[in-house]
Amino acid sequence: MMNLQQKVMDAVARAVPLDPATVKPDSTFEGLGIDSLDAVNVVFELENTLKIRIPEDFSVYEVADMAELTTAMKAFLGTREDCLA
């Protein structure tokens, strides 16, 4: 079973879209060339893939890199009825 970190990175790659090989735990949004419109797509993809609800005031730009993004997503697990842990 894929770990959460990998699921998050794959979701980011799918959303933009980006070559999945370029997304690493220490990749930053800026470094990956992800602009604000892409960021909206990333949130949408994370919500659907992880079956979570991300609050409106969450900003992807507040997390330093993919590793921190994963930590942030962990906090949202269990926020949807049909969620997977």
Next chain:
Amino acid sequence: MPEKSLHRVVVTGLGAVSALGNDIAGFWRCLCEGECGIGPLTRVATGELKTRVAAEVKNFAPHRRFDKRQLNLLDPFAQFALVATDEAVSNAGLSFSDGLGARTAIVLGNCIGGDAVINQSALRLYGQKKAGLHPLTIPRAMNNAAVSHIAIKHGITGPAFTISSACASATHAIGQAYWMVRHGMVSAAVAGGSEACLTLGTFKAWEALRVMAADTCRPFSRGRKGLVLGEGAGTVVLESMRSAVARGAPIYAELAGFGMSADAADIVHPSVNGIAAAMKRALSDAELAPDRVDYVNAHGTGTQVNDATETGALHRVFGAHATKLAISSTKSMHGHALGASGALEAIATVLAVHNGAVPPTVNYSGPDPDCDLDYTPNLARDMPVRAALTNSFAFGGLNAVLAVRQFA
């Protein structure tokens, strides 16, 4: 304040995507050969439909023209508009750097906007009961998306907007752009229309009106059964004659006049008074005597009522000269592409004037008592075209007519 004089306006670029090909060369070749772009509907599962024909764009290959990131933002109606505009601008040899961008307008016609996106979103929300829609739903679906993407791509910062007046949208759009160039508000304009409306929702809605043909589109013909939906985009580049000549631009024809009217009668049935008025206003705006017109590209949807009413209006406007006109409806070949139709037909008209050849009305099976004029049946005709009109008469009685003249 001294009165400014009006500029003469010419057409210096053309671009088209339609059931007749994805560029002008294909479009004009099909028109000359009387090749019909109407065929079996493949875009939508036809099981639930009575209408199983459409004039589909073929082999468009969006993945070869746009990368994944661009496709994320572009509904097909915007894709078609971008491609047609690229061709027209390149055709005209225009560059928008060096300040021209700020003095160029973009006006496109469109009816439905991102129909594919809207249908997909409805399915998601109401059918699949999903909690949310894709974040790019609005930017993709909005009717103005095509104009915005064109502005971004070409660096055009002048007046830019979308016009929606049903079947007359693109004709109204070209007319507004024409007025802006004519008055010197801008030096150039990119104008036309686009539509990508071949979805289940749109088909069902049109079928409910009982004006769709199940066989094909036969404008003005005995046995005509109604319209056939199409899709695509058409773009023209307009400039003042003075600047076009000064830069040695290719000039296809002069856009000589524009007439508009509202029927103020019925929400679906055309009125002979309203459509005659729009034609008369186009002629008078162009200072064109009726007997100087050689060709009329008709609205000619192939419905019983439009074709009969349009014939009556042609008699009224042209009098004895009506029987000498070559008339044709190119919808018989490219279908009724709604917001793109007026543009495709304006382009066909400009090319008819430029090349001295009138495209036919195909699928013509014989004369109808209510339609007694010369509709150039089935075969194109080589003949000089000194001046022409192109007609668009929209649902809701909104009429727009452009007058095109040979450039001398």
